[in-house]
Amino acid sequence: MTEFALDTSTGILIIVLFGLFWIGFGYWLGRKNKSHEDFALAGRNVGFAFAAATAMATWVTSNTTLVAPQLTFQFGVWGMIGYSFAALGLILFAPMAKRIKQLLPNGYTSGDFIRLRYGQFAWVVFIIISVVYAFGWLISLGMAGGILLESLTGLDYHIGMTTILIICVGYTLFGGMRAVIATDFIQALIIIAGVSFIAYWLIDNIGLSSIHENLTAEHPKLLDVLFPAAVMFLFNNIFFGLGEIFHSNVWWSRALSFKKGVAYKAYLTGGLMWLPIPIVTGFIALAAPQLGIFPPSMDMIGPTVAAAVLGKAGAVIVFIVIFSALASSLDSLLAATSDLVTQDIYHKKLKPGASDKNLMRFNRSCILGLGIVTWLFCLPKIATLGALLNFAGAFVASTIWPILLGLYHKKLTGTYAAIAMAAGTACGMIGYFIIGFYVAALVSCAVSGVICAVGIMTSQDSFDWNQLQEEDAHANE
Numbered sequence: 001m002t003e004f005a006l007d008t009s010t011g012i013l014i015i016v017l018f019g020l021f022w023i024g025f026g027y028w029l030g031r032k033n034k035s036h037e038d039f040a041l042a043g044r045n046v047g048f049a050f051a052a053a054t055a056m057a058t059w060v061t062s063n064t065t066l067v068a069p070q071l072t073f074q075f076g077v078w079g080m081i082g083y084s085f086a087a088l089g090l091i092l093f094a095p096m097a098k099r100i101k102q103l104l105p106n107g108y109t110s111g112d113f114i115r116l117r118y119g120q121f122a123w124v125v126f127i128i129i130s131v132v133y134a135f136g137w138l139i140s141l142g143m144a145g146g147i148l149l150e151s152l153t154g155l156d157y158h159i160g161m162t163t164i165l166i167i168c169v170g171y172t173l174f175g176g177m178r179a180v181i182a183t184d185f186i187q188a189l190i191i192i193a194g195v196s197f198i199a200y201w202l203i204d205n206i207g208l209s210s211i212h213e214n215l216t217a218e219h220p221k222l223l224d225v226l227f228p229a230a231v232m233f234l235f236n237n238i239f240f241g242l243g244e245i246f247h248s249n250v251w252w253s254r255a256l257s258f259k260k261g262v263a264y265k266a267y268l269t270g271g272l273m274w275l276p277i278p279i280v281t282g283f284i285a286l287a288a289p290q291l292g293i294f295p296p297s298m299d300m301i302g303p304t305v306a307a308a309v310l311g312k313a314g315a316v317i318v319f320i321v322i323f324s325a326l327a328s329s330l331d332s333l334l335a336a337t338s339d340l341v342t343q344d345i346y347h348k349k350l351k352p353g354a355s356d357k358n359l360m361r362f363n364r365s366c367i368l369g370l371g372i373v374t375w376l377f378c379l380p381k382i383a384t385l386g387a388l389l390n391f392a393g394a395f396v397a398s399t400i401w402p403i404l405l406g407l408y409h410k411k412l413t414g415t416y417a418a419i420a421m422a423a424g425t426a427c428g429m430i431g432y433f434i435i436g437f438y439v440a441a442l443v444s445c446a447v448s449g450v451i452c453a454v455g456i457m458t459s460q461d462s463f464d465w466n467q468l469q470e471e472d473a474h475a476n477e
Contacts, residue, residue: 006152006153006312006315006316006319007153008153008154008155010153010316011149011152011153011155011319012153012155014316014319014320014323015149015160015163015167015323018167018320018323018327019163019166019167019170022167022168022170022171022183022327023167023170023171023174025171025175025179025182025183026170026171026172026173026174026175026179026183027171027174027175028175029174029175029178029179029182030174030175030176030178030179032178033175033176033178033360035356035360036356036357036359036360036363038176038178039176039177039178039360039363039364040108040176040177040253040335040339040342040343040363041108041177041253041256041257042176042177042178042181042257043178043257044256044257044258044259045257045259046181046254046257046258046259046262047258047259047262048259048262048265048266048269049185050181050182050184050185051181051254051258051259051262051263051265051266051270052265052266052267052269052270052273053181053184053185053188053189053270054180054181054184054185054188054254054270054328054332055090055251055254055266055267055269055270055271055274056090056188056191056269056270056271056273056274057184057185057187057188057191057324057325057328057329058184058250058254058328058329058332059086059087059089059090059245059270059271059274059329060188060191060274060277060325060328060329068080068083068278068281068282068285069281069282069284069285069301069305070285070301071083071282072282072283072284072285072286073285073286073288073301076286077286079282079285080278080279080281080282080283080285081279082237082238083237083278083279083282084275084276084277084278084279085237085238085241086237086238086240086241086244086274086278087241087271087272087274087275088238088241088242088271089241089242089244089245089246089271090245090267090268090270090271090274091267091268091271091272092242093245093246093251093255093267093271094263094264094265094266094267094268094271095264096246096255096403096404096407097251097254097255097258097263097264097266097267098263098264099407099408100113100252100255100256100263100407101255101256101258101260101263103407103465103468103469104256104468104469105469106469107252107256107468108253108256108339108343109249109252109253109339109340109343109344110126110130110247110248110249110252110340110403111123111126111127111130111249111340111343111344112343112344113252113406113407113468114126114402114406114417115344115348116467116468117406117414117463117468118402118406118413118414118417118418119414120414121414121415121418122402122414122415122417122418122421123344124418125418125421125422126247126399126402126421127340127344127345129247129395129396129398129399129421129425130247130248130249130337130340131337132392132395133244133247133248133392133395133396134248134333134336134337134340135373135374135377136391136392137329137333137392138330138333138334138337138370138374138377139374139377139378141164141326141329141330141333142161142164142165142330142374142375142377142378143161143378143381144322144326145160145161145163145164145165145323145326145330146158146159146160146161146162146164146378146381147160147303148160148303148319148322148323148326149163151303151304152303152304152315152318152319157381158379161375161378162375164323164326164327164330165330165371165374165375165378166371167327168327168330168331168334168371169334169367169368169370169371171183171331172331172334172335172367173364173367173368176335176363177253177257177335177339179331180331180332180335181254181257183327183328183331184328184331184332186324187324187325187327187328188273188328190320190321190324191277191321191324191325191328192273194317194318194320194321194324195277195280195281195321196280197317198280198284198306198310198314198317198318198321199280199283201309201310201314202283202284202287202306202309202310205309235442236393236437236438236439236440236441236442237441239393239397239400239441239442239444239445240393240396240397240440240441242397242400242445243393243395243396243397243398243399243400243441243444243445244392244396246396246399246400246403246404247396247399247400247403248336248396249336249337249339249340250332250333250336251267252336253335253336253339254266255267284301284305284306285301285305287305287309288301288304288305293305293308303318303319303322306318334367334370334371335367337366337370338363338364338366338367338370339363341366342359342362342363342366346359346362346366347359391432391437391440393428393432393437393440393441393444394424394425394427394428394429394431394432394440394441394443394444395425395428395444396441397424397428397440397441397442397444397445397448398420398421398422398423398424398425398428398444398445398447398448399421399448400445400448400449401420401445401448401449401452402417402420402421402448402452405417405452405456409456410461410462410463410464410465411455411456411459411461411462411463412452412455412456412459413455413459413461415455416451416452416454416455416456416459417452417455419451419455420447420448420449420451420452420455421448423447423448423451424443424444424445424446424447424448424451425444427443427444427447428440428441428443428444428445428447430443431443431444
């Protein structure tokens with residue numbers, strides 16, 4: 001008898017086996033790291049298959065596996081379709097990744113670009129935004145690990161949250177970016193196979209027509225394509241996703257670690273592979289009313305429904321798929337954020353003469369420190385995953401125009417870029433608290449865009465692209 005799909009011992013066994021495998025694998029891969037560049041960027045030699053897989057797997061996060069069902073339960077069909085539009089971030093980043101590789105052949109981070117392109121003031125604003133976003137995402141992923149174990153096995157939230165952090169910190173600490181990308185490849189295969197199986201099983205056992213009839217009779221709003229808040233969420237999520245990817249060092253570090261000519265194809269392929277996944281995971285939530293499932297927290301809706309339909313064997317699959325999705329994002333964020341702190345703050349500002357060995361040691365210490373701080377923030381379970389993630393939307397959407405124009409337009413100056421990011425973030429936060437989370441990114445992006453437009457129209461300057469390569473090359477000698 002139990003209200004949980006898996007007994008606690010089964011959940012612990014899966015976690016222990018996963019943990020031992022991933023940490024051992026990371027340690028084995030880490031033996032190939034001979035320099036800080038190897039550790040941070042996998043030697044800048046990642047091929048297409050691994051590149052496409054890491055792009056797709058990293059973007060399959062707690063958003064896709066837990067928050068997409070939550071928001072589908074809140075907003076109906078626009079919840080899952082809105083999340084699928086986040087694929088635009090990866091797809092549109094494809095040409096940008098190619099441009100980044102051309103402009104910064106020796107670069108390490110997105111912070112490198114902002115500092116060289118816009119100067120100190122804009123760099124400070126950008127770093128603040130990046131750190132706030134990174135911790136928001138890290139905390140949401142740690143929370144998601146605890147929610148996953150709690151909803152499927154009844155194991156205490158704090159145990160699940162602590163375990164996933166230990167595992168991901170462990171193999172990232174040993175293997176760096178090489179371990180992150182290699183594990184992402186395996187996790188991508190698990191995610192694709194698992195999600196496909198869950199979708200087939202759900203449709204075969206419940207049926208689309210049965211779900212539609214129940215929603216039409218009992219919850220018609222979930223099928224209403226003109227549901228105002230849901231439509232706003234759709235567009236807000238597009239700009240949130242663009243801001244997340246365009247600014248984050250998670251994606252810049254990958255672009256810089258890929259072989260020449262790989263970045264464009266990898267991000268385009270990764271985006272197309274990712275596109276159907278939130279629709280499938282969100283669709284799961286539409287079956288909840290018919291099954292009479294109303295969990296205490298809405299971010300538990302996805303795994304709870306899937307486990308109820310699939311039974312114990314299926315619950316194991318759900319557990320493995322979601323755990324893989326969380327790990328593939330958590331490891332990437334740990335690596336990318338530690339690189340940003342190591343390169344932009346420690347190396348460029350505090351210890352410009354640091355040796356390669358010293359940089360690698362500090363980078364590893366930073367990964368460990370990030371894991372500990374994230375664990376501390378996760379302890380109180382401060383909000384639902386959806387609310388926590390969308391809080392960051394006001395921050396990251398403000399960076400879309402400064403990043404995009406900075407890569408392709410010579411006129412935008414650092415002063416206007418900094419003001420655009422700061423004012424966009426502030427206005428987005430006002431929208432978040434006064435109207436709702438589903439307008440934060442929209443407001444932030446709009447305000448930032450207007451300021452950038454004014455900056456370009458009034459600018460008399462013209463940036464020399466060679467300054468990026470020359471200063472960056474000198475900095476990395």
